Amino acid sequence: MDKNVKLPGTPYSSDDFKKGKIPYVEDVPKARYTWSAGIAMSRFLEELKNGRIVARKCHECGRVYVPPRMFCSYCFRPTDEWVYVKDTGRVNTAVVSYIGADRGKLGEPLVVAVIELDGASEGMGILHKLGNVDPEDVKNRKVFNMRVRAVWKKPEEREGAITDILYFEPIE
Amino acid sequence: MGRDVAIIGIGSTNYTPMTTEYSYKELMFEAALKAYEDAGINPRKELDALVTAAEDFWEGVSIFDEYIPDQMGAVLKPALTVSGDGLWGIIHGYMLVKTGYFDIVAVEAHSKASDIDNIMDVWRIALDPHYHRPIVDNVHMFAGLEMMRFMEEYNVSREALSMIVVKNRYNALYNPMAPYGTKTDIETVSNSEVVSYPLRKMDISEYSDGATVVVLASREVAEKYDKEPIWIEGVGWISDSPNIEEWDLACPSHVVLAASMAYSQANIDNPFKEIDLAEVDDRYSYREFQSLVALDLTNGYMMDELVFEGVISPSGELPVNPSGGYLGMGYPLEAGGLVKLYNAVVQLRGEAGPMQVGDVEKAVVMTRREFPSPSSAVVVLGR
Structure with missing residues (x-):
């Protein structure tokens, strides 16, 4: 800010807070959770450890839900069957982020995509990172419909989390 | 004013201290499936809107309303979340039906x-x-402060407070959805560990997990179904100033006003005479008495008389919390009001089995959104 500009009001600096010149109360909310994953998500996470992506199928409408759910949102009835889908698919859309959660600049841009998995119903799939994809290919729209495959953590490093898949990369 | 609103379906999971095997979505689905079956509707075709009552901090997810449609049959339908107790959810659903734009609303x-x-x-x-x-x-x-003031002004004995706990936990033995049913005695309750004097451990309801769904409909729709509709005859909800220093700690003004709002809509002049069943807030033992005072349901009895002379027992003049209340069913956070309403509907329908208190024509349901919120909601139901 230009120091020569005289603004109305009382100027503050962060130092004034540190020195206690400005009254304020500081408090940090504490809230911790251990979410029950439930039947569908538990199996999904367990199967990630095995390097597999499991889904649930509704026999009425034929939808294959991934991530799996125990109910069909469209027929409103329980889903019927566990099925595996492939760890390959097609990019529906992608984004290139140059900033992190705190708006700080990222060293390497992060590419994230919505991926429709092979074997799942249209519109079902996974939100995940893309690796070995040039951000330029997102900008020039080559990324649309790009065929990709999951790159998994080593089996001994997997912990039953979505991050057991490191990223998806283009299939040559 | 506006059109009549009925409850045409109810569904619930059981309430238990822990539900590690299910996700909240799976619990909601079970309750919804039962409620829609009870109502005899296909939510994909007939449901017009969904209201949930949920608090982001309980869920650990902000903007929680985004997670509600799938398991409720409400994908691509109007949905909203009320950040409050389930009874506020009922009131919002009721208002949606009243507008004339929505015939069937799930809460x-x-x-x-x-x-x-x-x-x-x-x-x-x-x-x-x-x-x-x-x-x-x-x-x-906060509860200790309120309890102290209430006991002082209404001359309540320690034994009477303990007897509320004994009564409600015994009632819960007859409620298949309640996890905290037991036979206990005044001495055990009165000697349980002090938490914030005068509040003792057994004066405080334990928590419980579960999900409950209620289906509301307009009169035109309700009359098409076989099930006897239960009518929402009056609703009231009031918030006081957030400053505890300003509250009437003995007889909460927000409950008095919420009750008067609901009673006037329901044309109730003498609540004790006209109401056959009360499912009221008993998050803490003293609250059951305090709720009755504020709801004008004591009929001049002293607090000790209400419980020791059996006035509020399941076979008494005014059965209060025959479900076991929060003391017997557990305090299920924002589901509290819906659980109480569910149990009142079961009684009105005469489907309460061993819990049935006799013929119930009119019931009042009342909850508070807990401390530090000085707010309450009241719903009057009738056949």
Whole structure:
């Protein structure tokens, strides 16, 4: 800010807070959770450890839900069957982020995509990172419909989390 | 004013201290499936809107309303979340039907209290950060303050408070959805560990997990179904100032006003005479008495007389919390009001089995959104 500009009001600096010149109360909310994953998500996470992506199928409408759910949102009835889908698919859309959660600049841009998995119903799939994809290919729209495959953590490093898949990369 | 609104379906999971095997979505689905079956509707075709009552801090997810449609049959339908107790959800659903734009509205609330690792710290976040957090570190102290003032002004004995706990936990033995049913005695309750004097451990309802769904419909729709509709005859909800220093701690003004709002809509002049059943707030033992006072349901009896002379027992003049209340069913956070309403509907329909208190024509349901919120909701139901 230009120091020569005289603004109305009382100027503050962060130092004034540190020195206690400005009254304020500081408090940090504490809230911790251990979410029950439930039947569908538990199996999904367990199967990630095995390097597999499991889904649930509704026999009425034929939808294959991934991530799996125990109910069909469209027929409103329980889903019927566990099925595996492939760890390959097609990019529906992608984004290139140059900033992190705190708006700080990222060293390497992060590419994230919505991926429709092979074997799942249209519109079902996974939100995940893309690796070995040039951000330029997102900008020039080559990324649309790009065929990709999951790159998994080593089996001994997997912990039953979505991050057991490191990223998806283009299939040559 | 406007058109009549009925309850045409209810569904619920059981309530239990822990539900580690199910996700909240799976609990909601079970309750919804039962409620839609009870109502005889296909939600994909007939449901016009969904209301859930949920609080982001209980869920651990902000903007929680985005997670509600799938398991409720409400994908691509109008949905909203009320950040409050389930009874506020009912009132919002009721108003949607009243507008004339929605014929069938589902209301849902659930509790996954067991997913919260440090629930007392989450309660603490509700306290005023400037004035109260530095002084009070646990919400039960608010209850202790209220309890002290109430006992003083209404001359309640320790034994009568303990008897409320004995009664409600015994009632819960007859309620298949209640986890805290037991036979206990005055001495055990009165000698349980002190939490915030005069409040003792057994004066406080334990938490429970579960989900409950209620289906509302307009008169035109309700009359098409075989099930006897239960009518929402009056609703009221009131919020007081957030400052505890300003409250009437003995007889909460917000309950008095919410009740008067609901009673006037329901044309109730003499609540004790006209109401056959009350499912009221009993988060803490003293609250059952306090709720009855504020709801004008004591008929001049002293507090001790109400419980020791059996006035509020399941076979008494005015059965209060025959479901076991929160003391017997557990306190399921924002699902509290819906659980109470569910149990009132079961009684009105005459489907309460061993819990049935006789012929119930009119019932009142009342909950508070807990400390530090000085707010309450009242719903009058009738056949």
